[in-house]
Amino acid sequence: MxxxxxxxxxxxxxxxxxxxxxxxxxxxxxxxxxxxxxxxxxxxSRENLLFQALFAILDEWGDLSGRVLVPPDAPGLTPAQAYERMWDELLAQARAQPKMWLASMELFMQAQRQPDLLPHLTDGIRQGRSGVTAILTSTPEPDVPERSVRTLGMIQLALMSGVIMQMMADPEHPPTGADVIAGLRALSEITRHLPG
CATH class of the missing domain: 1.10.10.60 (Homeodomain-like)
Known part of the structure; x- marks a missing residue:
């Protein structure tokens, strides 16, 4: 080396x-x-080196998360059961790699302070949305409609970040895949009654 x-x-x-x-x-x-x-x-400079290291950590975190998002090869699971299992595995991975997840959050914080970093972070987020959408819809990434990336991909990334953040803040009461599914169902019921 x-x-x-x-x-x-x-x-x-x-x-x-x-x-x-x-x-x-x-x-x-x-x-x-x-x-x-x-x-x-x-x-x-130290900063340039640390920025490159942060992006390398973010890439590793994205690769790990992407592997967890791939639907399990378990015949007989309903889509909801497969999604719940995916969440359980994602949360287990975040518990096993808390420092990697925290480093990815640190990149977000540094990008707010260092404007030169923001375009790189934005590009990574866009790639993440597209990749997540492709995995969840079983669609090759180049064929994923932009509208799905802006909706499904955005919400899935927001859920992942938010749920993991809550788990890290309250490790005594970690969420489960079943909690996420129940929460999504409750939100779906609320939005079903929203006008227009």
């Missing part, structure tokens, strides 16, 4: 352990086992 790769791996480790603001350039260099000057040579 070269210095660049070692620094990126070290930055990811530090982000997961300490977070963005508490990670110093020295922490990264020490974790990577390379000189402090290598950060400037390969990445220009």
């Amino acid at each position: 070269g210095n660049r790769e070692a620094l990126l791996a070290g930055a990811k480790t530090c982000l997961l352990e300490k977070g963005f603001d508490r990670t110093s350039a020295r922490d990264i260099a020490t974790t990577a086992g390379v000189s402090l000057a290598a950060i400037g040579y390969h990445f220009g």
Whole structure:
């Protein structure tokens, strides 16, 4: 592994352990086992290195989540049962990888403070919406209608972020897939009676 790769791996480790603001350039260099000057040579600054590490973590989190979203190969499950199982697996993954999920939230926070990051985050969110919609509708991603991405994809990502955030904030009462299904059914009943 070269210095660049070692620094990126070290930055990811530090982000997961300490977070963005508490990670110093020295922490990264020490974790990577390379000189402090290598950060400037390969990445220009601590911030640029940490941003690249955050995006790498977000990609890993997206890959893990995407695998969980793929409907289980379990004949006999109704669509609602398969969706409930998907939620149980997604929540279990978030419990098993809390630091990775928190790092993805940190990227959102940093993008609000660093305008140069926002277009990259926006692109990632758009890709996430499209990918989630393709998985949930069993449609090849290039064929997913934009309207479905803007509705189903947006709501699914919002649910995922919100439910996981609540689970992290109240670990004594973690939500379940059954809770999500029941909540969606209750919302469906409420919206059924909305005018027009």
